[in-house]
Amino acid sequence: KYEKIWLIFGIGSLLVFLSVIGVGAYYKGQQPPSCLTTIDPEKVDQTAPFDQPGVKQVGDNHYQVAIVMQAFAFTPNTIKVPKGATVDFVVTTKDVVHGFEIAGTNVNMMVEPGYVSTATKVFDKKGEYLILCNEYCGTGHHMMTAKVEVT
Ligand code: CUA
Known part of the structure; x- marks a missing residue:
């Protein structure tokens, strides 16, 4: 029993x-997958002028940088901002998925076609920061870099 x-x-x-x-x-x-896409529509204006990519001053010591990625380049390729500025990166891609990483910082995100990825960074130190694509996107992937010049 x-x-x-x-x-x-x-x-x-x-x-x-x-x-x-x-x-x-x-x-x-x-x-969701563990990729670090930073999207904060409250803080960053996503209606960036992707027809005219580049640095735009949007406030007191506050800049918006519109960047278009495309295999295997960044437009623009060199971004100049003053030390201490708050920089909103607004990034998109024309073709395939790319990665947007600023070496030595916490900016690291996936950039997907049809989407806008954003990240905000304050550059406290002068110098050159390497931007690189960290998502394999084709034969020229390893050459896909740009830089931020903080002066
Ligand atoms: Cu673009 Cu890898």
């Missing part, structure tokens, strides 16, 4: 266990 109860209890716990795994896997599958 007791054996039957234990058997039912055993099968019951197995089912509970399996459904916990199933639900867990389902919700994990629903989570």
Whole structure:
């Protein structure tokens, strides 16, 4: 008699266990990929002039930089901003997915066709910062770089 109860209890716990795994896997599958796309429409004006990419002063010591990526280049290729300025990067791509990383900073995002990726950075130190594509985009991927000059 007791054996039957234990058997039912055993099968019951197995089912509970399996459904916990199933639900867990389902919700994990629903989570976004771990890429660091920074999109904050509240803070950054996304109606950037991509027909005229470049640096635009939008406020007191505040700049917006519109950048268009395309295999295998950035437009513009050199961005000049003053030290201490707040810089909003507004980036898009004409063709395939590219990565936008400013080496040595926390700016690192995916740039997808049809979307605008944004990141804000304050450059406290003078110098040159390397911008690189960190998403494989074709044969010229490794040559796809640009720079920020902070003066
Ligand atoms: Cu663009 Cu890699």
